[in-house]
Amino acid sequence: MVGDTVQLLERHACCGGEVSFLSHASRELGLDAKVGVFLPRQALEGASVPTIYVLAGLTCTQETFLIKANAVRYAAKHGIALIAPDTSPRGANIAGEDDSYDIGTGAGYYVDATAQPWSEHYRMASYVGKELPALMEETFPFIPERCGIMGHSMGGMGALSFALSAPDKWKTVSAFAPLSSPSRTDWGEKAANLYFGGNQSLWQQYDPCLLLKAGKHHPGTLLVDQGLSDNFLEKLQPNLLQEAARSAGQALTLRQHEGFDHSYWFVQSFIEDHINHHAAELRA
Numbered sequence: 001m002v003g004d005t006v007q008l009l010e011r012h013a014c015c016g017g018e019v020s021f022l023s024h025a026s027r028e029l030g031l032d033a034k035v036g037v038f039l040p041r042q043a044l045e046g047a048s049v050p051t052i053y054v055l056a057g058l059t060c061t062q063e064t065f066l067i068k069a070n071a072v073r074y075a076a077k078h079g080i081a082l083i084a085p086d087t088s089p090r091g092a093n094i095a096g097e098d099d100s101y102d103i104g105t106g107a108g109y110y111v112d113a114t115a116q117p118w119s120e121h122y123r124m125a126s127y128v129g130k131e132l133p134a135l136m137e138e139t140f141p142f143i144p145e146r147c148g149i150m151g152h153s154m155g156g157m158g159a160l161s162f163a164l165s166a167p168d169k170w171k172t173v174s175a176f177a178p179l180s181s182p183s184r185t186d187w188g189e190k191a192a193n194l195y196f197g198g199n200q201s202l203w204q205q206y207d208p209c210l211l212l213k214a215g216k217h218h219p220g221t222l223l224v225d226q227g228l229s230d231n232f233l234e235k236l237q238p239n240l241l242q243e244a245a246r247s248a249g250q251a252l253t254l255r256q257h258e259g260f261d262h263s264y265w266f267v268q269s270f271i272e273d274h275i276n277h278h279a280a281e282l283r284a
């Protein structure tokens with residue numbers, strides 16, 4: 001399965017299947033990229049399986065979600081593979097790239113940058129949306145028609161954005177503490193100032209609330225969990241997502257939880273429900 005185009009960095013037996021970390025030369029990013037993959041037992045035995053892409057948030061890597069979300073055991077139970085991309089290109093050598101947690105390395109926002117010097121490498125929308133699924137599907141026995149996507153924080157925004165933009169590809173979607181409307185936050189303004197050369201209107205292609213307003217629709221239900229003790233709540237703005245979904249007639253299950261913060265302790269408390277939400281459709 002893994003050969004010339006994809007190099008194996010690590011492999012670990014886990015929950016009846018295996019977790020591996022891989023490296024490959026990315027055409028879209030123009031750099032080597034790393035990705036974490038959980039293959040359930042069924043895939044190791046040669047069966048074709050559904051997949052869920054898991055997108056992490058600011059400062060995270062291809063390891064974070066797989067290590068901290070406790071998702072693997074539930075994916076194993078349902079015979080579903082997990083694919084965990086990195087959160088940005090690494091080593092683009094752009095001045096300031098490593099200076100702050102919310103821009104550059106670890107902060108790709110799952111968008112395609114349009115402004116120099118970012119536009120050459122910061123192409124996470126095309127990478128996660130197109131290049132990576134094609135590569136994964138030619139490398140592993142994955143069923144291309146049975147893909148779901150979920151994410152946390154910046155990755156929750158990415159999951160909603162990908163699924164609303166390409167519902168034919170992403171059959172199921174869920175998010176933990178997603179950044180609901182980046183165009184209305186200082187995080188999004190800062191990212192657009194650099195990645196889009198200040199053209200804030202380019203958020204229309206990615207901002208989940210703006211996509212809903214523009215008529216994008218997902219045939220499934222968006223499952224979203226949010227902790228009410230989340231220190232980023234003012235930026236995440238689940239109320240805006242709720243309003244946008246209601247106005248657009250988009251099915252949304254938004255669950256808000258007293259006492260939970262932004263961390264993976266929150267994510268792992270509800271991950272089973274999310275995997276079940278995806279499995280119900282992907283295994284049908």
Ligand SMILES: N[C@@H](CCC(=O)N[C@@H](CS)C(=O)NCC(=O)O)C(=O)O
Nearest residue numbers: 057058059060064101153154263264
């Ligand atoms: N001040 C934090 C902000 C970043 C943050 O909270 N990132 C979230 C996603 S937006 C996260 O999951 N961090 C990694 C972790 O909790 O392991 C830091 O620099 O680590």
